[in-house]
Amino acid sequence: MNAGYNLDNVARAAKVRLMIFDVDGVLTDGSLHYGADGEALKTFNVHDGLGIKLLHESGVQTAIISARVSPQVVKRAADLGIAFLHQGGHDKLTPFHALLEKTGLAAEQVGFIGDDVVDLPILRRVGFAVAVPNGRAEVHGRAHHITEAAGGRGAVREICEFVLRAQGSYDRVMAQFLV
Numbered sequence: 001m002n003a004g005y006n007l008d009n010v011a012r013a014a015k016v017r018l019m020i021f022d023v024d025g026v027l028t029d030g031s032l033h034y035g036a037d038g039e040a041l042k043t044f045n046v047h048d049g050l051g052i053k054l055l056h057e058s059g060v061q062t063a064i065i066s067a068r069v070s071p072q073v074v075k076r077a078a079d080l081g082i083a084f085l086h087q088g089g090h091d092k093l094t095p096f097h098a099l100l101e102k103t104g105l106a107a108e109q110v111g112f113i114g115d116d117v118v119d120l121p122i123l124r125r126v127g128f129a130v131a132v133p134n135g136r137a138e139v140h141g142r143a144h145h146i147t148e149a150a151g152g153r154g155a156v157r158e159i160c161e162f163v164l165r166a167q168g169s170y171d172r173v174m175a176q177f178l179v
Helices: 008-012 044-056 071-080 095-102 117-123 136-141 155-166 170-174
Strands: 018-023 061-064 084-087 111-113 128-131
Touching: 008 095, 008 128, 018 044, 018 084, 018 095, 018 155, 044 071, 044 155, 044 170, 061 071, 061 095, 061 155, 061 170, 071 084, 084 095, 095 117, 117 136, 128 136
Parallel strands: 018 061, 018 111, 061 084, 111 128
Antiparallel strands: none
C-alpha cells in the first residue's frame, strides 16, 4: 500500500464521514504508567484533541474502539464529544459493524487509525486505513497512509488535518482561530 501524501490517499480521505481511533499507541504513545494504587494512567495530546473537535465542526463523526478498558478513555471521549466508545476485547470487528449499522455508513466512508495487529480486521475493511510510524510492520503493510507524527505525539491531529484538507473544509474550520 501507499504511505505518505498522494492523490489516492487524498481521494480516500475526502470520502471519510466517520473517523475511528484506537487508543494505546495512537491517542497515547502506548506507554502505561501505574499509580500508587495500581491504576494505569494515560497521557493524551491536546493537539490531537483539538483535531478531533475540528473534525466534528466539519461534520465528520468520530469514534473510539479500543481493546483495553480505561476510565481515562471514557473521560477523554466525553471531553472531546466522541459519542461512540467501545472498550474491551480484541474483537474490534463486532463494534465496527455495530457502528456502521448505527450510522448507516458504508465501510468505504470510514477511516481508522491503528498501530497493532488487533487493528488489522478494521484496517482491512475501511476506505481510509491509517497507521502511525511507531506501529507494527503488519499494520504498515495494510495501511493506505502512515503519519509522520508518532502515536500520542500529534499523529491524530495530523490525520484530522489531512482529512479536513482533503474535504476542502480546513480553511473554514480554522478561520475561527485565524481572524
